[in-house]
Amino acid sequence: MLQLQELLQERYQIQRQLGNNGIRQTWLAKDLQAKDDQNSLVVVKLLSFGGAIQWDDLKLFEREAQILKQLNHPFIPKYIDYFCIDDSHLWFGLVQEYIPGKPLKEKLHQEGKFTEKNTQTIAVQVLKILSYLHELKPGVLHRDIKPSNLIWGEDNQIYLVDFGAVQDKAAKESVTFTVVGTYGYAPMEQFGGRTVPGSDLYALGATLIHLLTGICPADLPQQDLRIQFTDYINLSLAFENWLKKITEPSPDNRFSNANEALNALQSGEIYFANREIKHLDIKDVINNSGCGILNKYAQVPDDILGWNWGAFLMPCLWLWTNKVWPGLICFVPIIGFVMAITLGFKGNEWAWKSRRWRSIEQFKHHQKGWAIGGMMIGAPVSIIFWLFSLSYLLDFIF
Numbered sequence: 001m002l003q004l005q006e007l008l009q010e011r012y013q014i015q016r017q018l019g020n021n022g023i024r025q026t027w028l029a030k031d032l033q034a035k036d037d038q039n040s041l042v043v044v045k046l047l048s049f050g051g052a053i054q055w056d057d058l059k060l061f062e063r064e065a066q067i068l069k070q071l072n073h074p075f076i077p078k079y080i081d082y083f084c085i086d087d088s089h090l091w092f093g094l095v096q097e098y099i100p101g102k103p104l105k106e107k108l109h110q111e112g113k114f115t116e117k118n119t120q121t122i123a124v125q126v127l128k129i130l131s132y133l134h135e136l137k138p139g140v141l142h143r144d145i146k147p148s149n150l151i152w153g154e155d156n157q158i159y160l161v162d163f164g165a166v167q168d169k170a171a172k173e174s175v176t177f178t179v180v181g182t183y184g185y186a187p188m189e190q191f192g193g194r195t196v197p198g199s200d201l202y203a204l205g206a207t208l209i210h211l212l213t214g215i216c217p218a219d220l221p222q223q224d225l226r227i228q229f230t231d232y233i234n235l236s237l238a239f240e241n242w243l244k245k246i247t248e249p250s251p252d253n254r255f256s257n258a259n260e261a262l263n264a265l266q267s268g269e270i271y272f273a274n275r276e277i278k279h280l281d282i283k284d285v286i287n288n289s290g291c292g293i294l295n296k297y298a299q300v301p302d303d304i305l306g307w308n309w310g311a312f313l314m315p316c317l318w319l320w321t322n323k324v325w326p327g328l329i330c331f332v333p334i335i336g337f338v339m340a341i342t343l344g345f346k347g348n349e350w351a352w353k354s355r356r357w358r359s360i361e362q363f364k365h366h367q368k369g370w371a372i373g374g375m376m377i378g379a380p381v382s383i384i385f386w387l388f389s390l391s392y393l394l395d396f397i398f
């Protein structure tokens, strides 16, 4: 067992244990040879060879080091060193950059369930990392995506760590494969030794369900191998069906790759069990849009709020499509200008409440169109109007 302040390789001063799964120990350490004292913290993973530790564990550990060395991504820790200590027994050590932040597992434990918005942000960031890994030639499969292997960095970015279960397509798996992954997050095919890029997508889906419900996916009920999570959370229909699709038991029914999953998430497309993409009719919409401008209780999604140039620059036209009838006040001289400013502030919230929208994405798309229109047409027309008024005023005075 290592002691605190112990020095490894005359270089890494052990500070605090981060993990211990019985076979591997993970430690936070200070690199005494670091050029920059500010960035001298590193993570040292140790594998003690012998006894219960088998060749398979060493093979995976060496592969972890090898793969980490080859990767170059801003949200994956950088490889620093690999060593072997022949003390009373044999130790292997892998040193990597330390990511300051909190693993999602710890964050969930301390701060409670994640919101839909935060979960979607995590999904987008992890899918971008997975897209990088899967598109490498040869592709790299992580095979152990779960809350403890994702770190919410102090810079509010999500980092992926622990490449200890990684599969490198270049290294042909032998006839006897090593089962890796964590029960509850890894899909069925992975336990049969057939891992595909979709297996990482499934594990991401299961992880997101854990973050949203606060319940480990292995403890949630299952039906036909599908995780039953909808009774535990209230989600937008688009995100709920996206989660169902990414956690389909058969890899063929999931998204075919990380980019497809990312596009579907960002566009707010709605998937149905028969795998068709459908845009909902307005009458089918299940969200609180269209609840009425005076409704004080309906929640307006945070990510649609903000200053609205479309409403400010073209208040008279904009109100027709969004049915914000108080905007008619814009036609009244003098007070009308105040209404335009009010619409700039409150326009998005009023538009969300005054009519029904298919999805948040449809809403954003629509408002973006008005903002661009406002800049291109509304602003020049206003400037011409003000210049005319000014010249009229100057003529009048002089």
Ligand SMILES: Nc1ncnc2c1ncn2[C@@H]1O[C@H](COP(=O)(O)OP(=O)(O)O)[C@@H](O)[C@H]1O
Pocket (backbone or CB within 6 Å): 018, 019, 020, 021, 024, 025, 026, 043, 045, 077, 096, 097, 098, 099, 100, 103, 148, 149, 151, 161, 162, 163, 164
């Ligand atoms: N590069 C890193 N930066 C910060 N924390 C890390 C880093 N790598 C691992 N950790 C933390 O240490 C824990 C254990 O490390 P991990 O690589 O996941 O080991 P194991 O293979 O035993 O699961 C992780 O859950 C994470 O909290």
Ligand SMILES: [Mg+2]
Pocket (backbone or CB within 6 Å): 148, 149, 162
């Ligand atoms: Mg881990």
